Amino acid sequence: MNVDFNKNPDGLVPAIIQDASTNKILMLGYMNDDALQKTISTQLVTFFSRTKQRLWTKGEESGNVLNLVDIKLDCDSDSLLIKVNPKGPTCHKGTDTCWNETNKETYGFISNLEETIESRIKAGDSEKSYVASLFAKGINKIAQKVGEEAVEVVIEAKDDNDDLFLDESADLLFHYLMLLQAKGFKLNDVVSVLKSREK
The missing domain is CATH 3.10.20.810 (Phosphoribosyl-AMP cyclohydrolase)
Structure with a gap:
């Protein structure tokens, strides 16, 4: 070097x-x-x-x-x-970074979307928020919605319309992020499982 x-x-x-x-x-x-x-x-x-x-x-x-x-x-x-x-915090002031940021894995827009979902859940305004209204119906309804979106992704995958396939994929990911939070998890928890399987 x-x-x-x-x-x-x-x-x-x-x-x-x-x-x-x-x-x-x-x-x-x-x-x-x-x-x-x-x-x-x-x-x-x-x-x-x-x-x-x-x-x-x-x-x-x-x-x-x-x-x-x-x-x-x-x-x-x-x-x-x-x-x-x-090993431990990096900054001499005891924080993870010298810019006082938490050293956790983030995924850009997806992490922002998780935060938006979380804020809508906490606000609980089911008349104005689709997320809040779905959460008000309970975890069974959220899980059902993920199942419906997954089936639609499979159907569109067998077709030639890429726009519809991507639209349904976005719907599936959005509802899956909601289901994770309904179960008390975030995407990082799934990533940790995937990392543990890495060979």
Whole structure:
């Protein structure tokens, strides 16, 4: 790995730390060549501390180490993306990330949709909200709706109309997310089961 440590007068390059599972950015540190070599040899992320003016292995005092998974060099050879499995919170203030974010796996729009479903359930306005009205009818009705949508997906899969197939697939996913919440779960719980089956 040919890192260009000479671009900066202090001989340091930024090292962006990312959780290998959740893809959340956890922190930003700086490395010189010695820090990089120690990270590779120990498999624990080590930085050059600009305040202490020495090598510093993350978690050397707290025990909240960053276990190395992968290192990537950017196109200009002057910054690093380091994927890790963190042990405990990353920030010295006790939070998961240095931006005070929870380090959990999210799925962009799908996670936002889960939050919308949850807020509609809590609001409970069955006259204005389809979600609330379906939840008011109970879990049997929600499960029945998932079954109906699944059958419609199968029917459309055997046809040639891709638009209808995608529409029915969206309906199925939407109602399945509702069923998960009716059972007290979220998509992350299903993903955890899938991960446990990974070989």
